[in-house]
Amino acid sequence: MTTVEPLPATEETEGARAREQGELPWAVLADYHCFGCSPHNPHGIALQFTEHPEGLATTFRLGRSYESYPGVVHGGLLGVVVDETMGNLIVMRTGRVAFTVSLRLRYLAPVTVGAAFTCVARLGRSRPGEPGTDGPLTSATAEILDADGAPAVTATATYRNVPTTIARPTAQDHPTAKEQ
Amino acid sequence: MSIDADGIIRSITEIVAAELGVATDTLVPDTDLRGIEGADSVRLLRVVAKVEQTWDIELEDDEVFGVSSIADLSKVVTAALQVRAA
Numbered sequence: 001m002t003t004v005e006p007l008p009a010t011e012e013t014e015g016a017r018a019r020e021q022g023e024l025p026w027a028v029l030a031d032y033h034c035f036g037c038s039p040h041n042p043h044g045i046a047l048q049f050t051e052h053p054e055g056l057a058t059t060f061r062l063g064r065s066y067e068s069y070p071g072v073v074h075g076g077l078l079g080v081v082v083d084e085t086m087g088n089l090i091v092m093r094t095g096r097v098a099f100t101v102s103l104r105l106r107y108l109a110p111v112t113v114g115a116a117f118t119c120v121a122r123l124g125r126s127r128p129g130e131p132g133t134d135g136p137l138t139s140a141t142a143e144i145l146d147a148d149g150a151p152a153v154t155a156t157a158t159y160r161n162v163p164t165t166i167a168r169p170t171a172q173d174h175p176t177a178k179e180q
Numbered sequence: 181m182s183i184d185a186d187g188i189i190r191s192i193t194e195i196v197a198a199e200l201g202v203a204t205d206t207l208v209p210d211t212d213l214r215g216i217e218g219a220d221s222v223r224l225l226r227v228v229a230k231v232e233q234t235w236d237i238e239l240e241d242d243e244v245f246g247v248s249s250i251a252d253l254s255k256v257v258t259a260a261l262q263v264r265a266a
Contacts, residue, residue: 104238106225106228106229106232107225108222108225108226108229109222109225109226124236125236141233150226151226151229154229154232154233156238
């Protein structure tokens with residue numbers, strides 16, 4: 001997932017507890033600003049996730065601020081939705097930060113502005129020599145389904161798994177971090 | 181890895197029947213996908229998405245929009261599986 005900052009060291013223990021309870025580890029932070037899932041970002045889409053028998057799910061409605069053609073949600077935003085759901089699934093299953101390496105979507109049908117859709121993410125199948133869940137790379141798939149369960153978008157992605165202890169200095173070295 | 185071409189055609193036929201709401205015995209490998217009653221671009225793309233999920237493959241867009249029959253789709257699936265196995 002590209003939009004979530006790594007957890008500060010002081011929050012790591014609390015983050016592990018949150019993960020065990022099915023929450024994202026950075027949910028303990030009062031002011032995280034992930035565009036996809038933070039409730040604190042006024043410009044974000046504040047996705048909320050629930051456990052799904054096959055992985056992780058989020059149900060969302062995107063309004064006209066996210067419109068492309070009249071009445072249709074912009075396809076780029078749907079990339080955010082699938083990326084968030086797959087990335088957070090990996091974080092919750094592995095306890096590591098998941099950085100997006102590649103992301104591919106197939107758009108099947110328009111996603112209507114204001115209507116409820118559900119994104120379901122699943123961990124990818126692992127084959128010899130390909131990303132699984134125990135190496136540095138993890139693959140995942142996702143679908144965005146309409147209210148009748150018909151798929152509107154399918155997606156596949158690969159993520160690089162990074163322990164928070166390694167990801168943290170990377171973020172701290174970012175120029176914007178020094179301005180804060 | 182051996183690839184079961186007949187099995188692929190059989191599975192694609194079942195996917196097409198399910199997505200387009202027709203009986204499998206009305207379909208043959210040379211059936212024109214766009215000629216099936218009820219077929220439209222959304223439903224045919226859902227067939228493609230289901231095929232990709234079933235075999236865990238990613239088809240190229242020019243292949244997706246170039247196929248016209250179950251046999252054509254079977255060929256691109258077989259080719260994708262051969263590439264993956266190589």
